[in-house]
Amino acid sequence: MAPGDALPALPAFLALLGALLPVSEAQVHLALGDRRLDSRSTITYHGDSLSAKTVLEGKAEEEGSQQLTCAVMLGNQSLETRRSVTIYSFPAPNLTLSEPEVSEGTEVMVECQARAEAVVTLSGVPAGPPGPRVQFLLNASAEDNGRSFSCSAALEVAGQVLQKNRTRELRVLYGPWLDERDCPGNWTWKEGSQQTLRCQARGNPSPHLNCSREKDGALLPIGNLSCVTRNLSGTYVCRAISSRGELIREVSVMVLYSDHQNIVAIVVVTILATLGAVGSAAYVYNRQRKIKKYKLQEAQKATTMKLNTQATPP
Structure with missing residues (x-):
């Protein structure tokens, strides 16, 4: 019987007698079988009616169907009514791990157990023959860290199925993990862009991560949104320690940029080199032309002198 339930015939009985005597003078007695429950009963009066509540703490030997009796006496009149109640014991199932915290690669026994009449199921374990106990052996890996196991027990009582659950969590200790998913090995960004450098090491306990550049020890600003500059370029060594x-x-960082000053300098140097080459060519050409002219003049002089010599008589 649930607390606060009205008992048949009592309201009419109290209404009839309430016209003659105050209901507050009524005496109420509750009993479970032969055991009186008066010391745990609470009586509440509502005008010409009352309600009685009690806390039932069944004993092991009382499990099963029992008679709950409610007797009311007012003046020289009395009335008694009975209800059938079911006393049962159904604690939450026991869920145990052979070790709640283990190193990676350790075997862990997971066990779920309830009272003999119950049927238990354990999350993540293939269903087997129904019964009050389930076990399975787990070879703990890093992926099992934080894994939650749930044990559910079902018990049928008086045609109703009752359920209770219990959960436990497994902790697995393992060394640092730092792979491509956690920390990409190559980053390429444009200079001036806003980027967040994401590199995160996994492990239990959580490892400390530090990334420094090989050539000068400069630290990589991991996890901070920042403006990318060309000074960020380089090869970094990331260490995860626990x-x-x-x-x-x-980790390699490449910054793409266009250097206008260098382009201008290259153009200027190219122009100067071109002008220098043109000047050198002109100088050589003029020199060769002068040499040829000088040689021609000398040849003409020699020819003239020879002719003059031949023309003079002996």
Whole structure:
């Protein structure tokens, strides 16, 4: 019987007697079988009616169907009514891990157990023959860290199926992880763009991560939104360290940029080189022309002198 339920015939009985005597003078007695429950009963009066509540704490030997009796006496009149109630014991199932915290690669026994009449199921385990106990052996891996196990027990009582659950979490200790998914090995960005450098090491306990450039030890600003500059370029060594070990990974950062000053300088140098080449060619050409002219003049002089010599008589 649920607390607060009205008992048949009592309202009419109290209404009839309430016209003659105050209902507050009524005496109420509750009993479960032969056991009196008066010490745990609470009587509440509502005008010409009353309600009685009690806390039932069944004993092991009382499990099963029992008679709950409510007797009311007012003046020289009395009335008694009975209800059938079911006493049962159904604690939450026991869910145990052979070790709640283990190192990676350790075998862990997971067990779910309830009272003999119950049927239990354990999350993540293939269904087997129905029964009050389920076990399975797990070889703990890093992926099992934080894994939650749920044990559910079902018990049928008086035609109703009752359920209770219990959960436990497994902690797996493992060394640092730092792969392509956690920390890309190559980053290429445009100069001036806003970027967040994401590199995160996994592990239990959580590892400390540090990324420094090989050539000068400059730190990579991991996790901060910042403006990309060409000074960020380089190869960095990322170290993830915890009490479970150390892992090293190289990360390359390339910054794409266009240098207008260098382009202008290259153009200027090219023009100067071109002008220098043209000047040198002109100088050589003029020199060769002068040499040819001088040689021609000398040849003409020699010819003239020879002719004059031949023309003079002996």
